[in-house]
Amino acid sequence: MDSLNKLWLSTGLANFELGQVIMMLVGCGLLYLAIARNFEPLLLLPMGFGAILTNIPISGLSEIGGLLHYIYYAGIDTGIFPLLIFMGVGAMTDFGALIANPKTLLLGAAAQFGIFATLFGAIALNMVPGIEFSLKDAAAISIIGGADGPTAIFVASRLAPELLGAIAVAAYSYMAMVPIIQPPIMRALTTVEERKIEMAQLRPVTKIEKIIFPLGVLMMAIFFLPAATPLVGMFCLGNLMRESGVVDRLSSTVQNELINIVTILLGLGVGSKLSAEAFLNVQTLGILALGAVAFSIGTASGVLMAKVMNKFSKIPINPLIGAAGVSAVPMAARVANKVGLEANPHNFLLMHAMGPNVAGVLGSAVAAGILLALVG
Amino acid sequence: MDSLNKLWLSTGLANFELGQVIMMLVGCGLLYLAIARNFEPLLLLPMGFGAILTNIPISGLSEIGGLLHYIYYAGIDTGIFPLLIFMGVGAMTDFGALIANPKTLLLGAAAQFGIFATLFGAIALNMVPGIEFSLKDAAAISIIGGADGPTAIFVASRLAPELLGAIAVAAYSYMAMVPIIQPPIMRALTTVEERKIEMAQLRPVTKIEKIIFPLGVLMMAIFFLPAATPLVGMFCLGNLMRESGVVDRLSSTVQNELINIVTILLGLGVGSKLSAEAFLNVQTLGILALGAVAFSIGTASGVLMAKVMNKFSKIPINPLIGAAGVSAVPMAARVANKVGLEANPHNFLLMHAMGPNVAGVLGSAVAAGILLALVG
Amino acid sequence: MDSLNKLWLSTGLANFELGQVIMMLVGCGLLYLAIARNFEPLLLLPMGFGAILTNIPISGLSEIGGLLHYIYYAGIDTGIFPLLIFMGVGAMTDFGALIANPKTLLLGAAAQFGIFATLFGAIALNMVPGIEFSLKDAAAISIIGGADGPTAIFVASRLAPELLGAIAVAAYSYMAMVPIIQPPIMRALTTVEERKIEMAQLRPVTKIEKIIFPLGVLMMAIFFLPAATPLVGMFCLGNLMRESGVVDRLSSTVQNELINIVTILLGLGVGSKLSAEAFLNVQTLGILALGAVAFSIGTASGVLMAKVMNKFSKIPINPLIGAAGVSAVPMAARVANKVGLEANPHNFLLMHAMGPNVAGVLGSAVAAGILLALVG
Amino acid sequence: MNSMEQQFLEAGTLMLAGMVFVFVFLSLLIIFINTVLAKLSIKFPDPITLNTARSNKKNNKAANGEISPAIVAVISGAVSRYRKQHASSPQKSTK
Amino acid sequence: MNSMEQQFLEAGTLMLAGMVFVFVFLSLLIIFINTVLAKLSIKFPDPITLNTARSNKKNNKAANGEISPAIVAVISGAVSRYRKQHASSPQKSTK
């Protein structure tokens, strides 16, 4: 009898709280998006699963001694996992299109306005009762506008760990929704004639340029923004491994097995922050709303910047590639290509959009560094 | 002269204790089984090697600051390594045969009687002078009957870390000896006619069933047995990664590089618990004896359950597949197939035996959860 | 205004110290050697990059909470990374040539004179004002003569962590320069006739010999030198995984993904010790000088030992293969082959030189064990 | 001997509770498969071509499409080498 | 409301400082590309054969040359099996 009672008390049914049930449904929702809708499945699948695991009553998976607790504190609280992933992303990135057309860096810069406008917006949301974002919170939220997962997680883990779950969910969800969010904005801000603009073929880029480029980026980050060097440094290390051509076996492992392992653990660890207390509040709604705003403003800024540049440039620039400046590599570049093809079936913008696309990654890392330096 | 003396005192010869020599021979024995007899070499080779390393005098490999000490406390004491391996096993498991013939879950349930009967037996062994097993010890020992390495190591690390070495040795050794242990029991409990029974071909299983199945298993574990969710959760995560089809690169890494790395470290870490004090005692003999009993009872229970079911089922069930309910995937299923072929050369039971085989993995994880909930 | 000032103070330009600039140039120099000169790029590229990262002002990458700090203390201070790499090296090593011609072990022994002579030299350098090496320092420096990266890093992390950076730089640089350092010494110490000596074809080696050999090496280390068993043990574990043939999937991961991941982290961690305070002093110059001496003496000892053996052996030995006894696998063996071909275009020494080459690895590990036992 | 009896009692209770629990748990899974999964499999049947696609997908390394460019390159090479070796054969005349 | 104003001021300053900084940083990168990299690309042009070599190299697994022996072995087998199947065809006569 006593044993039966003990058995009953050790079931989940006897210990559930409403918040946990809701958060498990949120986790299932993330799994649905990942599996059925193919929304950034590499991260949302482990993250959704982690959300379910962390909300299991009395299992202690996220408490001291539990697996998710170890993963979070060893890998995310320390910043190690996002930095290792950023190294892998660097090793996957080809800066060729950017070096061939360096002006596109300005598009990647303009799109970061999505970040800083959102910072302002987050502070403005403090006028809503029940929401109280500190400047650190606002900075962490704004980085969603960078459309770059590891950067967002790294900054959030530094500035507002208690918001990490909501920020990561927003960042990856909106990144997956880039093909839905961006096209209407792109069409609204451009004329058909502008969308039809064909761009000149890119010049070939030499090996030496590709090798020196990441070192140059790192040097500039060292001179002007040391706070960005963890992110920029690991990214450039990955890229240098890729381009140097002398450590292919390391580059390959970084792009494959290492990033795969860390992605699973990162997803589980981020999911472990999706507890009811941390997620089920009006602040999360605010974060989700701000995220959508951030992506929209970033997209618009990129497109408008491209239109401005087009006025001053002899070589024509299709304004659609400005939208790729938000990063979300390579989705945003594909979207630019697709919208371009609608207007002109012979207009292949993919390679041209890769320039602002990877510029956006650098731009977000720089913006992250500024936030860490001035707010952190 | 002084230096020569120091040199002599720093040799192993000047510091050996008898127990260490014996344990090194045990380690060599494990290596022999792994290499020459192909007994679960993936784990027994590193485990045997770890047993040798941990017993080297004055090398300090298992003391604070030593490699094996770090591996044990970072990976096994925390439970991280067995859980990661279980994720990999989940990613390697195909539940198709089980979903196609769900009744075989009862076979996997019946075979767990090997666990609980052994628990009773371990307590009974307290009547032998020199053996004193607490209830926790008995529970940790009984899990050998689950015929599942990571589960046994996880439970032992939670309930009886000082018995971990002996339990792991017993579990893996008997798993490797399944082709020797099971056939006589299977033949003794069945008639030739029963062994000749051919089974109907399995229906095809759809993708959606395979995706939802691990989530259903997890949900049930959450409702009824949260204590099992670390094991069941990681197993289901691995299986979901496999079946979802959207994260193949993660699934591949989990099944290959990650599980390989963790297996080596797990083996070394478990081997580091094979010190003379912990292993060379009458309790170890008791554990080894109980392990053989556990496997035998589990096998018999599975076969008998299948015979019972055969009486009530319209669709014939070959009782041999009941023996696969002990897990030991996929060895036990192969044994059922082989013994079936002896009786009837046209009787291919392999796929049918995979159902109870993977059911046994779930059954053991559930049994482990019960032990952790009620005894832990 | 305040914000602008804060922004300025958060730039690198406002915080640079001269030493940091110099050390970044050193890091760039290592990258240059790795990429343009192909000097041991697998380690020098991450090491050079780590040297740059660790010298970035106010980024805190090597301070508590920084990535490089975690890497160094988790992986190098504990000795885990060099030991895992040594396991991988073991899994890559084929002892066939050594077993076929065991006398070449004496060449690997003789070349270790480079280590112990350097130890003497390091003590002698104390006569130079500004240099003060303790016996531990001297022992750590002398291991450069072992021409084996993981061994050098392991010993240095144990005996003289503050010299680790300089020792690793010297060890890997000189290993890369083996094709420049060794040939003049080899030519100076041998006659053309000696260099023309052709060697008898090696006998085939059986599988059982290759399996038992690493176990025999380990047993001898256990009996005579437990202090060497962390290094020798992990090396032999890797080799046993390779040769046993029953754990090919583990062996493959150890040789590829695991060693790649650890190499990157090891390089970054070692690079993080290249801070201005630790590196920019006269001691570093002393270490670099001693390293060159160590390699030269080791090479000469190997060649001379081969000449001595040739006087007593019926079967002819080409003295050039003695130079391969310093390890630097497989570079030194290739150098022996190349110098041999110069003298006699039909003289293929590569396989014969692999014997002393891998013997040198064992010899260095034994020497490391002696230093750790007597000095540590 | 009292403690012994108590231990046996505990062990017996555990055995009973454990076996009942295991059977109940796995029986519920049977019901889950026979109801929920059965309905799902009718509502979302596999597309007809899926079988072959899945069987390929399980070959892990190949699944990510990582290898294929390399393999294709090697094969192209092999095929062209093969064709060169047979340059004089009648089939070449069809080109 | 004073604190609110102050927060807006801080946020506005951050926005301004941040956007200026981002633009300056990336503009300097443009200059870096147009000067340093441009000069380097002239001074160290790619060898002519490099393009194809690089494109192969990016196929990661294949890059290390790890797979190729296995692949070649498999292909040899496939090709020889293919040839055996066609042993009676005219092309065989050229052997």
Add this chain to the structure above:
Amino acid sequence: MNSMEQQFLEAGTLMLAGMVFVFVFLSLLIIFINTVLAKLSIKFPDPITLNTARSNKKNNKAANGEISPAIVAVISGAVSRYRKQHASSPQKSTK
């Protein structure tokens, strides 16, 4: 200068002890190879077919048999594509 002398003495002792030890250790290994291993190699000779099996096995990735199904699938495709391209060639008539 006394400490200096002492240091030299220590270093000299180390050098002597170390070199002797290294030589003794590796010489014992020679004996081990010439006795134990030699006997073992006679008692357990390699099966004749082993050589080729081993040389294949060392191709790591391929060793686990992981790649082969994928490769075979790709090759089958390549071969069938190749055959389609030559559908009009005489060899087809043998089918």
